[in-house]
Amino acid sequence: MDEIITLDYGSGGKKTSRLIENMLLPAFSNPALESLGDGAILPGAEKIVFSTDSFVVSPLFFPGGDVGKLAVCGTVNDVAVCGGVPKYLGCALVIEEGFETEKLGKIVASMSRAAKAAGVEIVTGDTKVVERGRGDGVYINTAGIGFLKYPGLSPKAIRPGDAVLVSGTVGDHGTAVMLARSGMMEGELSSDCAALNSLCESILSCGAAVRVLRDPTRGGVATTLCEFVEGSSYSIELEEDKLPVRGAVKAACDMLGLDPLYCANEGKLLCVAAAEDAERVLAAMRATEEGKNAALIGRVTEAHPGKVVMRTAFGGSRILQKLAGAQLPRIC
Amino acid sequence: MSFDAAALLDAIRAFPLGEVRLMEVCGTHTMAIAKSGIRSMLPDNIKLLSGPGCPVCVTPGAVIDAVLELSMRPGITVATYGDMVRVPGSTPGDNLARRRALGAKVEVVYSPVDAVKLAAARPGEEIVFLGVGFETTAPGTAAAVLTAQEQGVKNFSLFSMLKTVEPALRALIASEGFNVQGFLCPGHVATIIGEEGFSFLPRDYALPAVISGFEPEDILLSVYALAKQLAERKPRVQNEYRRAVAPNGNPLARAVMEKCFAPRRDLWRGLGAIEGSGLGLREEFSVFDAEKRFGVEYGAEEKPSACRCGEVITGRLTSAECPLFGKRCTPEDPVGPCMVSSEGACAAYYKYQSC
Numbered sequence: 001m002d003e004i005i006t007l008d009y010g011s012g013g014k015k016t017s018r019l020i021e022n023m024l025l026p027a028f029s030n031p032a033l034e035s036l037g038d039g040a041i042l043p044g045a046e047k048i049v050f051s052t053d054s055f056v057v058s059p060l061f062f063p064g065g066d067v068g069k070l071a072v073c074g075t076v077n078d079v080a081v082c083g084g085v086p087k088y089l090g091c092a093l094v095i096e097e098g099f100e101t102e103k104l105g106k107i108v109a110s111m112s113r114a115a116k117a118a119g120v121e122i123v124t125g126d127t128k129v130v131e132r133g134r135g136d137g138v139y140i141n142t143a144g145i146g147f148l149k150y151p152g153l154s155p156k157a158i159r160p161g162d163a164v165l166v167s168g169t170v171g172d173h174g175t176a177v178m179l180a181r182s183g184m185m186e187g188e189l190s191s192d193c194a195a196l197n198s199l200c201e202s203i204l205s206c207g208a209a210v211r212v213l214r215d216p217t218r219g220g221v222a223t224t225l226c227e228f229v230e231g232s233s234y235s236i237e238l239e240e241d242k243l244p245v246r247g248a249v250k251a252a253c254d255m256l257g258l259d260p261l262y263c264a265n266e267g268k269l270l271c272v273a274a275a276e277d278a279e280r281v282l283a284a285m286r287a288t289e290e291g292k293n294a295a296l297i298g299r300v301t302e303a304h305p306g307k308v309v310m311r312t313a314f315g316g317s318r319i320l321q322k323l324a325g326a327q328l329p330r331i332c
Numbered sequence: 333m334s335f336d337a338a339a340l341l342d343a344i345r346a347f348p349l350g351e352v353r354l355m356e357v358c359g360t361h362t363m364a365i366a367k368s369g370i371r372s373m374l375p376d377n378i379k380l381l382s383g384p385g386c387p388v389c390v391t392p393g394a395v396i397d398a399v400l401e402l403s404m405r406p407g408i409t410v411a412t413y414g415d416m417v418r419v420p421g422s423t424p425g426d427n428l429a430r431r432r433a434l435g436a437k438v439e440v441v442y443s444p445v446d447a448v449k450l451a452a453a454r455p456g457e458e459i460v461f462l463g464v465g466f467e468t469t470a471p472g473t474a475a476a477v478l479t480a481q482e483q484g485v486k487n488f489s490l491f492s493m494l495k496t497v498e499p500a501l502r503a504l505i506a507s508e509g510f511n512v513q514g515f516l517c518p519g520h521v522a523t524i525i526g527e528e529g530f531s532f533l534p535r536d537y538a539l540p541a542v543i544s545g546f547e548p549e550d551i552l553l554s555v556y557a558l559a560k561q562l563a564e565r566k567p568r569v570q571n572e573y574r575r576a577v578a579p580n581g582n583p584l585a586r587a588v589m590e591k592c593f594a595p596r597r598d599l600w601r602g603l604g605a606i607e608g609s610g611l612g613l614r615e616e617f618s619v620f621d622a623e624k625r626f627g628v629e630y631g632a633e634e635k636p637s638a639c640r641c642g643e644v645i646t647g648r649l650t651s652a653e654c655p656l657f658g659k660r661c662t663p664e665d666p667v668g669p670c671m672v673s674s675e676g677a678c679a680a681y682y683k684y685q686s687c
Contacts, residue, residue, distance in 0.1 A: 257674045316548075
């Protein structure tokens with residue numbers, strides 16, 4: 001690790017992994033943590049799924065959502081992809097001195113709407129105010145609790161031949177926020193920010209053999225798929241021309257020098273399921289509003305152990321790596 | 333008619349050619365080639381090499397060191413394209429991202445004019461824009477200087493690292509061990525300098541030159557055109573990117589560029605100092621010259637370093653042949669700029685490894 005923490009350590013890519021593996025895991029070591037899922041599954045008569053996430057997005061309001069909606073949906077999704085039914089959230093606000101009450105009201109109202117829509121209650125919380133200049137408007141931490149309904153979801157369950165599916169278009173959130181930040185192409189794109197517990201329920205109750213679910217947030221689809229097979233004897237082979245990417249996302253990414261595969265999503269799922277159940281999962285996804293653009297994007301093979309390989313639309317092939325550091329807009 | 337890559341590849345294969353080494357001069361080409369997997373499709377005798385066309389990669393460590401030193405001075409905010417944030421100076425790991433974590437003010441902007449706007453919005457700060465790039469970005473950078481002058485934005489200045497393509501290619505061709513049989517010329521630069529801007533390649537060096545667009549189809553067509561010229565032994569400038577490149581380029585953009593900048597001796601990573609290859613602000617714009625305003629100095633020669641980016645961007649070494657590649661030098665901990673830039677040869681090789 002470097003002698004100081006740079007922004008790259010928060011990108012969700014390789015440096016984040018290094019921070020977790022070198023500092024956090026050794027310090028906190030316990031079985032629930034070591035699975036490194038989106039949430040922890042805790043023992044008990046009824047197993048509990050527990051997850052937490054902090055939200056520091058800038059700008060606070062962006063097309064398709066705001067930091068409040070993001071904070072509720074993000075944690076709901078982390079619990080849901082573990083096979084849990086999200087029930088209760090905690091909410092901690094760190095507010096910068098001078099922040100307009102009206103804006104805070106909007107964010108809180110947005111949290112309330114998102115919680116109601118997702119069927120969760122915000123049952124505990126905390127409020128801190130820091131001096132002006134010591135925060136960026138408002139930071140929100142949410143923690144979520146749910147009850148485990150679908151056990152056994154894990155990248156370890158992946159088998160050769162399995163199908164890889166995505167619940168909709170890739171890269172919408174990251175690109176929309178980047179554009180909102182730059183003031184370019186306003187109104188062209190919206191974040192996909194959404195609660196995915198209904199989508200998860202639809203997939204997990206359709207009778208398919210589902211191996212793993214995950215919402216590809218920071219680091220994007222590429223990083224999450226790499227995490228699925230890293231260290232395993234399997235590979236994932238993706239078909240570039242099957243990947244749903246909006247035209248405006250592709251155009252914005254080309255312009256900014258970004259790659260939709262590495263842009264954050266806040267309302268999408270990646271799912272690996274048994275090959276014979278692929279159509280059934282696809283139908284279950286498409287039956288929901290959040291999954292209407294779902295697609296089968298690849299297969300699990302044994303050809304390139306531990307790697308994600310993409311057949312390009314042009315007919316070539318290349319290996320996809322985890323995100324290395326935050327994506328930076330390019331020169332020309 | 334739809335594009336038939338397989339037929340084109342067959343045609344390339346059919347040319348009676350031995351090993352052919354073609355150089356793409358533009359970083360955007362390097363990235364497009366890697367991303368589309370073109371290398372995995374071409375016949376074995378056609379090698380594509382990366383040239384000195386990634387603006388970040390050709391900026392030497394000594395200049396980055398000067399930028400890093402400047403960034404720590406009180407009152408200064410460095411405004412830059414995102415690519416420059418992670419480029420290390422002569423010490424690996426030391427870059428603007430690290431300096432920002434240590435307290436330097438660094439803002440990522442999307443165009444030079446945004447830096448002028450930033451300066452107008454923050455009158456109490458000195459905004460120094462890092463002008464990087466070739467003829468493609470130089471006119472926009474000149475326009476920003478003119479805007480600052482017109483609007484009287486006095487706290488804006490330019491640290492120019494701008495360069496031009498022709499002197500670098502001439503130096504590269506004249507250098508020892510040069511072994512390239514044709515150039516895939518940068519479409520973006522050509523929109524400014526036109527077909528004429530590359531006519532010296534066939535005229536003075538009998539080298540084929542094809543101006544190419546950036547879609548994989550463009551690149552494959554251009555490789556075909558280069559192979560055809562070589563097979564027929566008729567080197568000339570061909571413009572594959574006619575939808576964007578006019579024969580005489582963009583005279584208006586060149587006029588703006590020439591109004592603000594004059595050619596000067598400049599330092600290149602891998603190529604050393606080349607006469608007339610850099611663009612410095614003309615005397616009448618010297619109030620906007622950050623080097624003069626803040627007394628920035630850096631050595632006239634490249635510092636020795638373990639990084640072999642210089643050999644990579646002159647076609648002497650492939651990224652995979654560099655002993656640091658993928659070991660000590662990775663995108664998250666880059667030793668050289670080729671591993672950082674979104675258009676760098678090593679970043680492209682690393683991120684988009686073919687299989």
